Amino acid sequence: xxxxxxxxxxxxTVLYRQTDAGVREELYVCESCAARxxxxxxxxxxxxxxxxxxxxxxxxxxxxxxxxxxxxEKLMGLSPADNPFFGDNPERPDPQPDDLIQLKTCPxxxxxxxxxxxxxxxxxxxxxxxxxxxxxxxxxDLQGCTSFHGKPPAWLSAxxxxxxxxxxxxxAIEKEQFDExxxxxxxxxxxxxxxxxxxxxxxTDEA
Amino acid sequence: xxxxxxxxxxxxxTICLKTQIVLVRNVxxxxxxxxxxxxxxxxxxxxxxxxxxxxxxDDLTDDLAFAHIAEHRxxxxxxxxxxxxxxxxxFQVACDSGIRTFWCELMxxxxxxxxxxxxxxxxxxxxxxxxxxxxxxxxxFHFAYDEQFGYLTSQxxxxxxxxxxxxxxxxxxxxxxxYLPQLCRAAEVKGVLTEYMPNEEPPAGDIFILYNRFSxxxxxxxxxxxxxxxxxxxxxxxxxxxMRLAHDRVAHLYDELLRALLLCRHALIVPExxxxxxxxxxxxxxxxxxxxxxxxxxxAFNDCFDSVRDALCPQSLxxxxxxxxxxxxxxxxxxxxxxxxxxLRALWLRKLSEAKxxxxxxxxxxxx
Numbered sequence: 209x210x211x212x213x214x215x216x217x218x219x220x221t222v223l224y225r226q227t228d229a230g231v232r233e234e235l236y237v238c239e240s241c242a243a244r245x246x247x248x249x250x251x252x253x254x255x256x257x258x259x260x261x262x263x264x265x266x267x268x269x270x271x272x273x274x275x276x277x278x279x280x281e282k283l284m285g286l287s288p289a290d291n292p293f294f295g296d297n298p299e300r301p302d303p304q305p306d307d308l309i310q311l312k313t314c315p316x317x318x319x320x321x322x323x324x325x326x327x328x329x330x331x332x333x334x335x336x337x338x339x340x341x342x343x344x345x346x347x348x349d350l351q352g353c354t355s356f357h358g359k360p361p362a363w364l365s366a367x368x369x370x371x372x373x374x375x376x377x378x379x380a381i382e383k384e385q386f387d388e389x390x391x392x393x394x395x396x397x398x399x400x401x402x403x404x405x406x407x408x409x410x411x412t413d414e415a
Numbered sequence: 416x417x418x419x420x421x422x423x424x425x426x427x428x429t430i431c432l433k434t435q436i437v438l439v440r441n442v443x444x445x446x447x448x449x450x451x452x453x454x455x456x457x458x459x460x461x462x463x464x465x466x467x468x469x470x471x472x473d474d475l476t477d478d479l480a481f482a483h484i485a486e487h488r489x490x491x492x493x494x495x496x497x498x499x500x501x502x503x504x505x506f507q508v509a510c511d512s513g514i515r516t517f518w519c520e521l522m523x524x525x526x527x528x529x530x531x532x533x534x535x536x537x538x539x540x541x542x543x544x545x546x547x548x549x550x551x552x553x554x555x556f557h558f559a560y561d562e563q564f565g566y567l568t569s570q571x572x573x574x575x576x577x578x579x580x581x582x583x584x585x586x587x588x589x590x591x592x593x594y595l596p597q598l599c600r601a602a603e604v605k606g607v608l609t610e611y612m613p614n615e616e617p618p619a620g621d622i623f624i625l626y627n628r629f630s631x632x633x634x635x636x637x638x639x640x641x642x643x644x645x646x647x648x649x650x651x652x653x654x655x656x657x658m659r660l661a662h663d664r665v666a667h668l669y670d671e672l673l674r675a676l677l678l679c680r681h682a683l684i685v686p687e688x689x690x691x692x693x694x695x696x697x698x699x700x701x702x703x704x705x706x707x708x709x710x711x712x713x714x715a716f717n718d719c720f721d722s723v724r725d726a727l728c729p730q731s732l733x734x735x736x737x738x739x740x741x742x743x744x745x746x747x748x749x750x751x752x753x754x755x756x757x758x759l760r761a762l763w764l765r766k767l768s769e770a771k772x773x774x775x776x777x778x779x780x781x782x783x
Contacts, residue, residue: 317450331450333443333559333567343564343571350572353632356565358576361553 211238213245314338370399426650429702429716432583432622432724435490435532436541438549439568439577443559445525447569448498462521463502465555472504472519488725489532490581491518498522510544512537517548526569527552538580538639546635565631575631580642584649585716587621587699588656591667598649603628605645620691620724625649657703665779672700672772680768685761690727697767705776709769727760 211217217238223245237245312321315338317331324330324339328346336343344354373396380389441447466472475481482494482503491503502521507514520528529549531541552558559567565575573579589598596613602625610624611617618624627642660668675696678685685693698716700706708715713726772780 317446319450327449328571329449329569330447330567330571331569332446333441333561336561336564336567340563346571347564347574347631351575351629351631355563356561356575356631358565358634360562361558361560361566362550 211236211241213237213241217241312338312342370396373399423647423651426654427646430585430650430653431534431646432585432716433490433532433534434538434541434580434582435530436538436545437490437528437530437579437581438545439573439579440527440529440549440552440556440558440566441568442525442527443557448522448526449569451525462556463504466504466519466552469551469555470506470508472506475503475505476501484725484728487728489518490530492520492522506548508544508548510547512540512544515541515544517545519552527556527558538643539636542578542580542635542639572628573630575629576633576635576638578630578635578638579626580639581624581626582646584623584625584646584653585621585695585698586623586649586653587695588653588660588703590617590621591660591664591671591699592656594652594656598652602645602649606641607645619688620695622691622695622724654702657699660699661703661705661776662779665776668700668703668705669772669776669780671696672705675700676768676770679764679766682761682764684755684757685764686757687727687760690760690764691724693764693767694724694727697770700770704773706770707773709766711766714766726763 211219212235214237217240219236220239221237221242223235223237223242313319314331314335316334319331319335321339321342324335324342325346330336330339347354373392377389377392377396380386380392445451463474475485479494485491485503486493492501500521502519504519504521506517506519508517515531518528518530518532520530522528527549529545529552531545533541535541561567566577568574568577586595586598589595595611595617599609599611599613602609606628607625608628610626625646627638629638633641675693678689679693679697694714697706697714701708701716
């Protein structure tokens, strides 16, 4: 919420002042505006209470002894419609609620980021993709590193080998190392279809 | 062999009751246990059929008599904390090192825990056999795996290799000398954690549970190697502490052992925690040469799977045959003993009072 005096900084404290009609009003202001108003109070005898700034008299007992002309001019110089302190200004934007904090949520299991941080438990394997960057920080704290250095499962080893062979084949072709490329292609075929390769070799032997 | 001359391996064998090695895996297509629902337990029966095709097993899920000692003896899930879909399977598998018993716990709907518990200390062999065993399941169940983070689990502390090694270690010497805070700090530096906080009372019987902290940054062989190295150093420290008790704090040790033996001889009611502490004193006295062990394997330290401490559990006490020394009980206790575990425990401990101080230790006592 923005300060109701300067409309620039975030509101951090509450000021209480009495209007001309004798009604106590609350203003949500930033620290600098609150400090300025307190200084103005000391100069002009206006009781301005800030809730969490200094131990002043209870807001109920704050009444302006008088409104000095400068303030009155300041406050009254504006039409009520423009005066930010008084009246309802239809053009005055409604106080906006605090910006909603958008939390990441796993679309598969529904667990939210704050739940993961609080409980230190994940909901499913997909959570590792959704919260990957946050988990890197967590793993750095818990385990001292962010990557696995062990043995991959057997079904994945074949996939790694295929990928590695394809990469090397591409490099050999680019470098025009055709003998090397031929060997790599044979290895690739053997990995992709081992049964066909065995059948072919048997036929060759029989021939 | 004199206690001072024990090698690190022998020292570790003296203080280590048992070690449980666990591999955790999750099936990829289902949420982890924290987000799973009852409906997801439906495929479990079909999975059990597939598992039976891999290797025959004994389904001990509904064996309540076994359930009570499963946690205590093998470090398996407590019966009161089991998920409704929990299954406990026992496999007897022929490995290169011989026949091994593997446990497969199916938690919730997709969480597999493969474990092996032994008092032997060849961790490398056990881990290799366990990995081979788990890989057989990988041919049927697609385990959740990520290239960056390894095997995926609900807990980030287990992600990676999914390896957890837990050891039950008797550290009465370090506990007596108030070295536990230093132990916890040293363990943490070496990537080992203890199920104990320095400001807490030491666990019953001074049996501490240690486990590896990291499962991600190293392959299983390196994790096992570092863990074992720490245990060996710890074993040496513990034996030194016991020697210090036996040589430098003779009066304290003599007083402790005398109290323990007298309690074993005369006590009528002994709660479980106190019984564990009395056993701990007896074992400490035997290992540092102050007591001569009694000639009864039922009271030996690491007679495989912790059956000595197991005997102190209520379920085991009920299975005792007519306990010896029943006649030493006053009439009121003889009437109640079948209903009171603490009395049964006191009777079971009577045998320990037959232990004698060694001449060498007594000569040190008499020099005081």
